[in-house]
Amino acid sequence: MNIRYLPILMIMLSPFVAIQNSSAYHNLNNIFESTFVFRSLPGMPVNFEVDGGTLGGGNGLTIVQDACDEWDGLPNVPNFCGNLNQLETDITSSNFDSIVPQNDGVNTIVFDENGSILADLGVPGVLGLGLTTFNTASGLITDITILINGSIPSSASADLLATVIHEMGHTWGFAHVPIGGINTTNSVDGFDRISPSAIPTMYPFAIPQDDRFGRTLENDDLGAALLNYGP
């Protein structure tokens, strides 16, 4: 058997492996035997261990702090980010397994400077990936790993800060939202196009007109945050 296909087989055989997101009101959730479970943080704020390497050739910790500031600036929602402890070690594909074990309760942000870790995980070329481990009965998130692809130069086409904010959103429990989908090309008809600057950060793609617009959270992002963590 080709080893690449083995994980897929195991997913098919196991009803308890949640590998696919479910989405409603932009909160990640899953359906287990007809039970609808939302994913959410068990407590706030969340402390992170941050990769000791660089991100896009620059200071990744600054970008992470800026992303935290954006989430923590939401009104009527507790702060999401706690301590950001930068590791001395540069996490690479050669030490990722040992430094970032899943479900150890340590939340980690990885700067995948050459994109090799994401490639090894089967998602080459993506801008970022947010992994959560969670209790399927309660939906409570027990472990977070965020990987940011540093091999794609930050630009108006794909902004690193916007990507970090987006992936953080996933790990708070928020899913993708299609608002902005009819903006992507003029060939997609639809009612009420939204200005690119107002496309939610949880839109699944880099904002085509200028991805730096993703640096600011929008109404729909806040709506999801209020639903899970609001008063």
Place this chain on the structure above:
Amino acid sequence: MIKTKKINFLILIMMLFSFSMIVACDSGSNRETDPDIPTPPIVGDDDDDDFMDDSQLLTGTGIIRGSVVSSTGTPLNGVHVRAVNIDDTDIQMSSFSGIDSDLELEDGAFSIQNLPPGTYRVVIEKMDDRSSAFDPDRYSLFVIAGTNVNFPDEYWNGADESDEDDPSDFEPIVVSNGSTVNGIDIITNN
């Protein structure tokens, strides 16, 4: 060698979870550049003043509830339901049909919560066969379950809502602080 090691790592994780009933690992939440946009245009500034300000939030929010059914009355799940503020169309919030306001599964039901007070119109959008941004695989099993449902995008049209109404006709919906507007029941056109 490293790649094989990583795959083994994933297999280990999945084996672990396959024997556990209480934890699961999500691997699907990523962000990409849109393949439908080969050469994104770039604009000059990143000014963004579209986000509602705190004073709006302090006045509270409201909820729009309703349902989506086909022309034959069949409840439709996985339909993207978007509320658009008529006075500022950059205020948009949305949900998918199939989940009620208590966040319980209910065929065809939808609720859009935490809406800033204002006047809205509600539009429904099908999720497949249009662009990568509406690819159900990017959203959920729940949305996937509602795919292959063909209907034109259309607004809720109040008392004139039917399977033959003009998709561009709409009835304004007033959302106020603490209010829940019920009965936004939409019938798709053929």
